[in-house]
Structure formats: C-alpha cells, structure tokens
Amino acid sequence: GAVVSQHPSRVICKSGTSVKIECRSLDFQATTMFWYRQFPKQSLMLMATSNEGSKATYEQGVEKDKFLINHASLTLSTLTVTSAHPEDSSFYICSARGPEPSGGALTFFGPGTRLTVL
C-alpha cells in the first residue's frame, strides 16, 4: 500500500528555535497532505491542509505565521514550527490521500514526529 514517511521521528529543541518536519509520500504523488497535532491522551486535531503549489489552508485557531507549511513538490510537504515554546511540544502527524484504495484505505498516515521543546 501507499507509504508516507516523516522525518525526524523525534526532536528536542530549545525554546525560541525553529524546527522543520518533513512529510513524504514515498510511492505516490500527493497533491494534498494534511498536518495534525496530537497532545497526550487527546485526539488528532487537524492543523492545516497542505496544497502542492499553493498556500496551505489553516484550521481556525492555528497561527499561520507560527506553523509554516510548504508543499514544494508532489511528494514533500514540510511543517516548520517557528520560535517553538514548551506548549508546542506535541506529536505532529501528517497524512496524504493515496491514489487508490489500499486495503480499503484512502488516507495514509506518517509515523509522526514527537516534538519536545525545553
């Protein structure tokens, strides 16, 4: 089935620094990718929809200038957490809609990136 990768899997950074997370569709092209954030014991909250070649669409309450999304190619979307603070510590997960159902699934998730801001 379709595979989505994320890098890095874990990152620890100091408060005030910026962190870039990459999301790649390995064996298919994804014109649209999605970024979610998940706090401990909570559900996945959609942050934004990443569109190849155009600006991302952010969900209400998500700061565009803080969470920069770049979908530079059909296989890569990046999320940059700028000036990270401890409250940004979370599990960030991307997903992409595959070209065709695989095992019934159409949406494929990356393995996630655990961000810890000290």
Add this chain to the structure above:
Amino acid sequence: GQQVMQIPQYQHVQEGEDFTTYCNSSTTLSNIQWYKQRPGGHPVFLIQLVKSGEVKKQKRLTFQFGEAKKNSSLHITATQTTDVGTYFCASLYNQGGKLIFGQGTELSVKP
C-alpha cells in the same frame, strides 16, 4: 462545522470481555472510518463504512453505521491484550481527504 462525538473516553476490561465504542454526529455523515492507534504509534486504518445500516466484520471486530448515518459503533468480541490501544472514529469532511476525528476511546485489557 462537522463534529464527531465519541464515547466512552476510557474502557478497562478483563481479557475475554467484550468492548464497544460509539460515535455520534448531529449531522448526516457521508462516511465513517475507524482507526486504531497503539501507544506511541500513529493511527492505522481499520475500515470505512459508507452505506446506511452497513455492518462489516473483521474477525472479532464488528463495525456498524446507523440507518440515519449519524452514528457508528465498533464492537470487539472477547478482547485480547493485543487489542490495547485507542480507537478513533473519523469522518471524511470532503472528497479531498480532510478527516475529522472523534475524541477516541482508550482500551486497556487486563490479562
């Protein structure tokens, strides 16, 4: 906007007991998907339901979509320790792939 409510938040069962989690929406859903997330892992797709009253089975798991397409349930018969994790329902907001997740039900199984 579209919201999916899921209960219970937690469920602790003895191995061999059954487990059910429920999702409800105030609006008609075009579809419902179910995912399982193991601790430290990412959501793994289980199934998608699209038809009114649809029932699908995967071994010990039974998935139902309500007649009005406003509710869904996942039932696990005779739980095993391998069933441990958080089960999420989610609905596809539009054909573009945007998923709205329920709050999830965390299942723990005592051997």
